[in-house]
Amino acid sequence: MRKVLGVLAGLVLGIPGVAAERHFTLEARSSIFEVDQGVYLRGFSFNDMSPGPMLVVEEGDTVHITLRNLDNVTHGLSIHAANTQTSRFLGNVQPGETREFSFTADFPGVFMYHCAPGGHGIMAHTMGGQFGMIVVEPKEKYRMERELGRGPDLKLYIIQSEAYASGRDFYDGKALYVMFNGRNFRYVDEPIPVRPGDYLRIYFLNVGPNLTSTLHVVGGIFEYMYYQGNPKNLVVGAQTALAGPSDSWVIEWRVPPVEGDYTLVTHVFGTAIKGALGILRAKKDAPRIPEVRAEGVPGVKEIPASAKRVVDPYGLASPGHEHTVRVPLDPALAQPVAVGAKALEPLPVTVQMVGNSFYPKVLEIPVGTTVEFVNEDVFDLLEGERTGRHDAVVIDVQGPEPFVTPKLGHGERYRITFTKPGEYVYICSIHPYMKGIIRVYEPLSQRADSQ
Incomplete structure (x- = not known):
């Protein structure tokens, strides 16, 4: 009888040394x-x-975890302390969905x-x-x-x-x-x-x-x-x-x-x-x-105007982006110079899709530049948030040329030639937190010729 009462007390009160039921909620x-x-x-x-x-x-202990997805993208949970299948129950949790899972801490x-x-x-x-x-x-x-x-x-x-x-x-x-x-x-x-x-x-x-x-x-x-x-x-x-x-x-x-x-x-x-x-x-x-405790400080609702740096592994950082690349126009040949290539080497300029981000995040190119999007993410299986397939879709354009690329698998490429100046803000429609900018500028020499 005493043993039974001790177990019941542990289930309710979590007495040290007595198996208990533990409940946690993760959002x-x-x-x-x-x-x-x-x-x-x-x-x-x-x-x-x-x-x-x-x-x-x-x-x-028996551990009960409630997972709530309060985001607009798919999430999930891997629990290394659980010696059992978890992805079947806690993988691919859709926005607004709640899942529950229990395991014994063996x-x-x-x-x-x-x-x-x-x-x-x-x-x-x-x-x-x-x-x-x-x-x-x-x-x-x-x-x-x-x-x-x-x-x-x-x-x-x-x-x-x-x-x-x-x-x-x-x-x-x-x-x-x-x-x-x-x-x-x-x-x-x-x-x-x-x-x-x-x-x-x-x-x-x-x-x-x-x-x-x-x-x-x-x-x-x-x-x-x-x-x-x-x-x-x-x-x-x-x-x-x-x-x-x-x-x-x-x-x-x-x-x-x-x-x-x-x-x-x-x-x-x-x-x-x-x-x-x-x-x-x-x-x-x-x-x-x-x-x-091994916990981070609470998040903030918005970035204050006084911030000296914003780090965004997927999208755009603060002004003075660490990953801004400007492609110059070679005056001798009147064509853009390729990024990362030998001087005067022909285009295209490459934007990589890698690690669920565009690289470079901000690309500044002269009119007439061909940009090649290439997917460097290898895991292009499955669908939605779980895939490494990507596309590029304009969501804000200050210019006349919106663009949409196909959904690209690993190593696949798609080229676009920009003939009009303006700023093109684009995302991946599969992973919408991926964001990039292409700024197309008109060189001064071309402006002078048109006047």
Whole structure:
């Protein structure tokens, strides 16, 4: 009878060590995040945060997740903590649709969840910021907790992630920012208070989506580490935690008995200086905080006029676009010079469809230029948001030549010659957040001839 009452209490109250029913709601939408002071990123989110809500359960719990699509494009959900088929139930969730899914948390550890509409859309939405952490606390206590006979002074949950200026940069692995918990140098601006001798448990997840991390604390050696967060996967006395995309660790470490700043950093320094660096500030009278959560700051409704940069991996950035290309007119031959080719080489100029973006995003060309659209995305299977097929369709034109390309599969090309000046704003009709601009200008020499 006592055992039955204990199970019932766990189902209702979530008593530690007793299997419980855990309920979470995730809302998929498009969002805008401030990733640095005055720097804003357009992307996708769960619950208007990137990383999304942190889900903490215990081994053996039954987990119920409700997924709501509040966006105008298809979304989905991949749950790495679920040892069961998920895409059948949570893939290809249409705008306005709600799905429910349940699973048992059979394995302890630190897991990733991310948007997964299916196919090509999995990559595109994860790149855009739609991911989070699931922690399944083990029935078996971690070693340091057993040795000390108590829990940690601080639970520190950290997600490392990357932001890209374009799909081309994503394909090439050229991250613009690499962040801890969704913001550049977040814990430099807000150092994490600890005390000398504190027992820290660090839950670390590298969601990528491309780069490797080697988590390190300057001035410390990790006493115990558990690969993927499972207590059975023990490593003793390590300087770094090596993690590829979706790899994770639980790390147990005691702050040395010396006051000062201990730097939390990926030892891949080329990415650390892009934002993946924080400070653990050790003082004997530091305030006590029980946890630091792996969640991003809430999104903003609109980008303020004071913004110094807007990053949009799919569409257009702020004035002074990082991906604006201007094609000059060669005065000797009176024809445009091809982009990325030898001087005076014939056209066409290429616009790539890659990583669910157009590259270059803004193209400035003289009258008479032929532009060739080419699809570099390989996964051209399936349909809708799940496909890597693309087209280009004018939605706003200041000139007489609207255009529509066919829907192009991988490696397919389509050419358009622009004979009239003006500005052509276009999108992909399959992935409407993909946006580009072609500005056709009339060279001064041609204007003079026409007068």
